[in-house]
Amino acid sequence: MFKSGFIVIIGKPNVGKSTLINRIIGEKVAITTHKPQTTRNRITGIKNIEDAQLIFVDTPGIHRAKTILNRYLVDTARDAFTDADLILLLVDAGKEPDDDDRFILESLRDMSLPVILVINKIDLVKKESLLPLIESYRKHYSFREIIPLSALKGFSIDRLIECAVGLLPEGPQYFHEDLFTDLSERFLAAEMIREKLTLLTQKEIPYSTAVMVDQFKEDEARNLIHIQATINVEKDSQKGILIGRRGLMLKEIGRRARLDMETFFNAKIYLELYVRVRKNWTRDAKWLREFGYGKENRSS
Ligand SMILES: Nc1nc2c(ncn2[C@@H]2O[C@H](COP(=O)(O)OP(=O)(O)OP(=O)(O)O)[C@@H](O)[C@H]2O)c(=O)[nH]1
Ligand SMILES: [Mg+2]
Known part of the structure; x- marks a missing residue:
């Protein structure tokens, strides 16, 4: 059985x-x-x-x-x-x-x-x-x-x-046995960035950010993945904090995320990070959906 x-x-x-x-x-x-x-x-x-x-x-x-x-x-x-x-x-x-x-x-x-x-x-x-x-x-x-x-x-x-x-009830094998998740690579990459920024920033910043991967391009010959991602924040002041003095905060978020990605995807990662202000996105149903937090737009 x-x-x-x-x-x-x-x-x-x-x-x-x-x-x-x-x-x-x-x-x-x-x-x-x-x-x-x-x-x-x-x-x-x-x-x-x-x-x-x-x-x-x-x-x-x-x-x-x-x-x-x-x-x-x-x-x-x-x-x-x-x-x-x-x-x-x-x-x-x-x-x-x-x-x-x-x-x-x-x-x-x-x-x-x-x-x-x-x-x-x-x-x-x-x-x-x-x-x-x-x-x-x-x-x-x-x-x-x-x-x-x-x-x-x-x-x-x-x-x-x-x-x-x-x-558990008796049932079929729903997923191929090689799979350990149904989440997309883009989603997983965005989450790794969100983890690092949550750990590195204070107060309301982690709760005011949403990360979107804009590009995920694999170069199989070179075992390299080029990832371009945007961290969306609610206010101009948060953008300044995330970028940090001389860009050091953003650099550190990127560095730590890249190390995790290299382990997870078992490839060399080229990561480009941007920060964009989407005014009050956490209170806006349209942006929430856009960033994957709406009913129609699940994580995968
Ligand atoms: N000492 C100890 N810490 C744990 C254990 N399990 C989780 N933690 C810590 O608890 C904290 C929260 O862990 P998460 O797994 O992120 O908790 P979560 O329930 O998923 O939290 P949300 O996603 O915010 O709902 C982290 O700092 C973990 O390292 C445990 O068994 N022992
Ligand atoms: Mg959790």
Whole structure:
């Protein structure tokens, strides 16, 4: 019997959803940072094992969103539920359930999907604290399984996979077994740039930027990829910050992104980066769609 299905990873911002999908797939399909609201799209990672294909879907962190962009993020995560065969609700081992967790559990309650509670970041807490935490979560929902693990350190990942397979239905192989994601190379390249600028800039800047790859040209003979990308910002002042004194900030973002791209694409990368102002794009439905954060325009 062959088993397969869509396993949607949900949870509050910053709990480690993207770190978990990367750990499971063994490739960096999703960018990760210490800042909340890093992921903005559905990120697919495909795991093939004997007699099963597990299609993991990483989603933006669910929170009570106020801005238009953030509402799109939360909608993206909630839309992903509809395709799910199994939900992994990821929570932080160091935190008791709060209103945001209850908000997520409320939305799960209406669906008759199996849910595994994944308690992440156990490397940061004392073992004794886990049982009381599990008890608090149990009060709110009847989970099919509860698995404490560490996505960062790789603890108990095999147990999670085993459990997930157990809960998946019988099904076809949806994707060719050579594929580990359905995301386009352009999207992945843009995300690598966004990761570096999120790490290198402060305050609202990461939340005011959208990266678009304008050109992705492969020169197979020379094993070289020429990538041209634009970082869109909301204000002139942000453009100045991103470019930096004597262009040093933009140069550093580009340098770090290029190193990641060279590893990921296994090719030499020639990266050209530009910064453009799109006034208040995070509040403009047209620009949001243009940058891939609208309903009709998904990540791939
Ligand atoms: N110590 C520790 N840190 C972790 C673990 N898993 C993730 N992190 C860290 O937690 C931070 C957030 O990780 P992400 O994977 O980006 O979190 P996310 O849930 O995808 O966040 P959003 O995309 O913003 O919703 C990063 O700094 C990770 O390195 C873990 O098991 N242990
Ligand atoms: Mg993420």
